[in-house]
Amino acid sequence: MSSNEPFVFYTERRLVALTGTKAKNLRELTESLRTVPGSCVFYHTHHQYVSHHFERPVFYNDFATWVSEALQERRLGEELAAIDLLSFTSVRQLREAILAVLERYLAGKQGPPRECPPGEEFHFARSQSFIMRTGVVAGSLEDFVDKLSHVSNLSLFYHFFEARLRLERPTNDFSQWLADQGHERLAKAIDRLDPYAMTLDELRDEIVRLTRNYARG
Amino acid sequence: MPTLQDYQEIVGPEVIDEMKVVAARVGSRSLQNINSTPVGGGVAEILTRFIPLLRELGIDATWDVIKGNQAFFNVTKAFHNALHGKQEEISEEMLEVFRETTEANLREMNLTGDVILVHDPQPAGLIAKKKEIGRQWIWRCHIDISSPDRRVWNFLRPWVEQYDASIFSMPDFAQELSIPQYLVAPSIDPLSDKNKELEQGYIDSVLEKYHLDPGRPIVTQISRFDRLKDPLGVIAAYRMVRRRHDCQLVLAGGGATDDPEGAEVLREVQQAAADDPDIRVLELPPFSDLEINALVRGSTVIMQKSIKEGFGLTVSEALWKRKPVIGGAVGGIRIQVINGVTGYLVHSPEGAANRLSRLLGDRALRKAMGENGYLHVKQNFLLTRHVKDYMLLMIALDHTQEDIVHLD
Numbered sequence: 001m002s003s004n005e006p007f008v009f010y011t012e013r014r015l016v017a018l019t020g021t022k023a024k025n026l027r028e029l030t031e032s033l034r035t036v037p038g039s040c041v042f043y044h045t046h047h048q049y050v051s052h053h054f055e056r057p058v059f060y061n062d063f064a065t066w067v068s069e070a071l072q073e074r075r076l077g078e079e080l081a082a083i084d085l086l087s088f089t090s091v092r093q094l095r096e097a098i099l100a101v102l103e104r105y106l107a108g109k110q111g112p113p114r115e116c117p118p119g120e121e122f123h124f125a126r127s128q129s130f131i132m133r134t135g136v137v138a139g140s141l142e143d144f145v146d147k148l149s150h151v152s153n154l155s156l157f158y159h160f161f162e163a164r165l166r167l168e169r170p171t172n173d174f175s176q177w178l179a180d181q182g183h184e185r186l187a188k189a190i191d192r193l194d195p196y197a198m199t200l201d202e203l204r205d206e207i208v209r210l211t212r213n214y215a216r217g
Numbered sequence: 218m219p220t221l222q223d224y225q226e227i228v229g230p231e232v233i234d235e236m237k238v239v240a241a242r243v244g245s246r247s248l249q250n251i252n253s254t255p256v257g258g259g260v261a262e263i264l265t266r267f268i269p270l271l272r273e274l275g276i277d278a279t280w281d282v283i284k285g286n287q288a289f290f291n292v293t294k295a296f297h298n299a300l301h302g303k304q305e306e307i308s309e310e311m312l313e314v315f316r317e318t319t320e321a322n323l324r325e326m327n328l329t330g331d332v333i334l335v336h337d338p339q340p341a342g343l344i345a346k347k348k349e350i351g352r353q354w355i356w357r358c359h360i361d362i363s364s365p366d367r368r369v370w371n372f373l374r375p376w377v378e379q380y381d382a383s384i385f386s387m388p389d390f391a392q393e394l395s396i397p398q399y400l401v402a403p404s405i406d407p408l409s410d411k412n413k414e415l416e417q418g419y420i421d422s423v424l425e426k427y428h429l430d431p432g433r434p435i436v437t438q439i440s441r442f443d444r445l446k447d448p449l450g451v452i453a454a455y456r457m458v459r460r461r462h463d464c465q466l467v468l469a470g471g472g473a474t475d476d477p478e479g480a481e482v483l484r485e486v487q488q489a490a491a492d493d494p495d496i497r498v499l500e501l502p503p504f505s506d507l508e509i510n511a512l513v514r515g516s517t518v519i520m521q522k523s524i525k526e527g528f529g530l531t532v533s534e535a536l537w538k539r540k541p542v543i544g545g546a547v548g549g550i551r552i553q554v555i556n557g558v559t560g561y562l563v564h565s566p567e568g569a570a571n572r573l574s575r576l577l578g579d580r581a582l583r584k585a586m587g588e589n590g591y592l593h594v595k596q597n598f599l600l601t602r603h604v605k606d607y608m609l610l611m612i613a614l615d616h617t618q619e620d621i622v623h624l625d
Contacts, residue, residue: 010625013239015609016400017617018391039620051597119363119547123388125400128616130609132238132624152231166621 007144007177009136011155012129012162014050016043022121025113026071029063029122030102038091039126042166045085045094047127049200050157060196061085062122063098070116076105085196090168129162141183145211148174153200160195160203174207186214218269219408227407228601236601239608240274242624246611247277249330253293253339255282259403260336260359263603266406270604281326283340289318293339296373299366300338301527307368315372319343328352332611335380344379353614356380359403361527361548363389381614386528387549397617399610402552404603405533405594410506412537415514423511427467427497434464434517434577439509439535441470442483442500445525447545450566452489452496454522457570459495462577466490469499469512514538517583518576522569526550533598536560536590541583543572553598559590 021036023029033041044062059065059081068077079101088094116122134155138144148156159173169176171191179187189210195203225233248271252260264280271278285293292311299305319342328346332353335343337360347354356377362370362385370392377383382397391398405412424431436455440446448468455466468486483500490496501508513519519535521544528549535542536553542560544550554560561572576583596602616622 013235013605013609015606015613018385018388018398018400020391020393020398022391037620042620119389121389123391125388126620128613128620128622130242130612130622130624132242152235162621 003180005177005180007138007147007174009134009138009147009151009155010131010158011134011152012131012158013154014130015128016047017126017128019124019126021124023124024121025115026067026073026076026102026106026109027113029067030099030106032124033063033095033099033102036124037126038095039128039166040124041095041098042091043125043127045098046161046165049161049195050154066116066120066122070120070122071114073105073114076101079105085165086194089164089170091165094165129158129166131158131162141178141181141211141215144174144177145208145215148204148211149208153204156200156204183214186211189214219266221270221273223408224270224601228595228599232601236274236605236608239605239612240271240276243276243608243611245277246331247279247329248332248334248607248611249328250278250280250334250336251283251326251340251343252280252336253283253285253290262406262409263404263600264336266409266600267604267607270600271608274604274608276608279330283318283322283326283343285318285322285339288314289339296338296369297360299369300360300362302361302364302366305366305369307366312372316342319345332614334607338373341373341376344376347379353611354380355382355384355610355614357384357401358390359386361387361390362392363387382610382617384610387552389548399613401603401606401610402549402598403528403530404598404600405530405537406600407537411510412534413510415507415511419507420511420515423508424515426508427499427512429465429467429497429515431515434462435467435515436464436518436520436573436577437467437469437512437516438520438522439469439513439531440521440523442468442479442486444478444482445523446470447522447524447566448482448486449489450524450569451520451522452486453566454520454569454573455496457567458573458577461574464495464517464577466493466496467499467512467516468497469501469509471501471503471505510538513540516540518543518573520569520573521545521550522563522566523547523550529553530598533594536587537594537598539584539587539591541576541586541590543569543576553593555589555593559586559593 021032023032048060064077064081067073083097136147136151138147163169163173175187175191190207193206221233250264254261268278268280292314295305323346334355334357336357344354378395380396384399384401385391386403429435438451487498490498513535519540519542521529521532523545526548532542532544532550532553536559542554543563544554546562546564554562556562563569563572
């Protein structure tokens, strides 16, 4: 199937909302994680990608960081960090996977739960995204790669991360559009990228490189 | 007053464009800010810069100040301390003074904004007018209420919960409230006297004025003389480092004149420093922003070794000047100092000494961390981001329950 619809670049602005829910040990973290809004799960596993572009954090997800640093549960921290975010297409699945790791660990734990030092509690927050058009539109493959090189990281984040996980689209928006245009091989190659293993700038470079190579044949 | 164009030269056109995009979505909604003082203090300082920028972005922004007598401000000062977790005697009479002043302001104040943004506890009671006039109301809490005195908080809370939304500076300050709570970090103004670029000649002249040798490393902590800022811990760390590294130490701050405890801490610090000609204890008068700026720019490493801290914007002020910061792992310092990236987080004078030795011995590391710190502040803690967040909040008021809001 091919369509002549152009690719419309959207971008997002974000606010962080606080829930007032906090945890000081693994049990509280697990219990709250069952009930907080899905947008909390998304925020704590994704906000690091857009917070600082100049440095890769040790762990991208806040649960892994907090468990390692505030609770000194290094092994669990590594297990949480190793959860493959790319294998989920909904926040619900992602939440269940994190809960499964926490519950398995708690089941094997003896004695009272370890508590974080006062002042280092885990505070659940959620992100609220405001989606708007950038005014940038691409009609052809050449046009697409050219425009992609110049849109903001937040635009890239929206089309790659938000669209898949929060809007529950089957793939990222770029791959979807490229497949609709008949560029299925390129669409698949971009879909196979692991955006969680790179910074947004690196992700953009990689998509641009794949698209240019494809266009050259 | 600086214009958007002035900020654009610092933050780049993309940031200003983004502000314009958000401003266009705010549309014709007007924003009325209300606080308790026209000059002095962080809130007034921020509003002085915010209002012209918002207006330039096409938003009808205004700023009004409530009236109160000395008795009222004594009460709100006690409230402020109690919300910070300090022990304060709060009498029924004091609560009555607060109620009466609120009533007087409700009678006199002209509430005109479509969105009314009320800053801090002093004017919080104006929300009583909402029943009559409607509008959208936001309460902006600038202070650290991570462990508030329950009596004061329970007194204010029924008012706070009538607002449409609240804003806090740190996740730790969030409360269990029935209204939406947003996180908006404070910011520094890159064009203020405290932060703007300075001529090297001026920096040199300030160092000379305070008998500092620009040829030798300078370690500086800028903060009030307050035990919670641990100035004695900074001196202890410096003494440990001095065994291996030649350096000078500056402890500069104000606030000791009108605060008995501050005066006592200053005396202790002066005593601890008395036998060392390389320690400068500087009690700076108010309006010393340019000199503070120069002292930081002339320094090699900045310390903010607090034991307790609200946000600690002095950290961002130093990072903006490309200085690595060694900070206590408390409060907002933890989100400004990314450990090992923009500086180091420490828990003791020994930890501070260890990190200080490392930094004094490695020019390349200082430079790399300084650059990271500058970028971190540029992305997260500048006034332009703060203005943009307020505009987004005006939009968010219509969508508080939605996670994803499609604006086109």
